[in-house]
Amino acid sequence: MTNYLQTEIYEEYISALDIEKIRRYVNHTISVKGKIKGVYVDKDNFIIYFYFTENALNGFYAYVLRNSYNKFINPTSYLEINVVVSGIVSLNNKNQPRININKDSQLRSID
Numbered sequence: 104m105t106n107y108l109q110t111e112i113y114e115e116y117i118s119a120l121d122i123e124k125i126r127r128y129v130n131h132t133i134s135v136k137g138k139i140k141g142v143y144v145d146k147d148n149f150i151i152y153f154y155f156t157e158n159a160l161n162g163f164y165a166y167v168l169r170n171s172y173n174k175f176i177n178p179t180s181y182l183e184i185n186v187v188v189s190g191i192v193s194l195n196n197k198n199q200p201r202i203n204i205n206k207d208s209q210l211r212s213i214d
Contacts, residue, residue, distance in 0.1 A: 116187055119155035119163045125192060125200040134189040135163060135202065136213070139181045151178045153188070153210070165190070165202045165210065174207045184212050 117124050119137025141154035149169040156162030165188045167175055188210045190202035204210055 122163050122200055125163050126194065126198075128192045129194055129200070130191065132189065132191050134187050135165075136185070136187050137163070138183060138185050140183070142179045142182055144178055151175055153178070153181060153186075153204075160197070161199075163200045163202075165204050167204045171205050171207075181210070181212070186210055186212050 116134045116136035117128075119125075119135050125133070125135060135155075137155040139153050139155060140157050141152075141159055143152040143154070143159070144150075145152070149172040151167040151172060152159070153165045153167075154162065155164060167178075188202055188204065190204060190209050192200050192202060195201055202209075
């Protein structure tokens with residue numbers, strides 16, 4: 104996949120459950136498709152986490168930091184919704200792939 108602007112939504116998606124494939128795109132912009140299975144809002148640090156697996160410690164996730172926190176007024180409305188999230192893939196300290204959402208256009212619900 105070519106590295107485009109972080110907010111672009113691709114026509115080709117990688118399954119949110121295919122974490123090995125997502126890991127191959129570290130530092131590249133991709134679009135990941137899946138159902139949001141959990142939402143955690145850290146009100147102390149102003150971070151929103153969107154989890155794509157029942158066990159948040161094992162799978163891909165997307166997160167929103169303080170500077171974009173207010174763009175997601177009702178993050179729990181995404182629970183059990185199929186979405187596409189686009190952005191640059193990074194790994195956390197446990198080698199979990201993740202995408203930082205800076206703009207609300209990076210996360211959209213799909214049919």
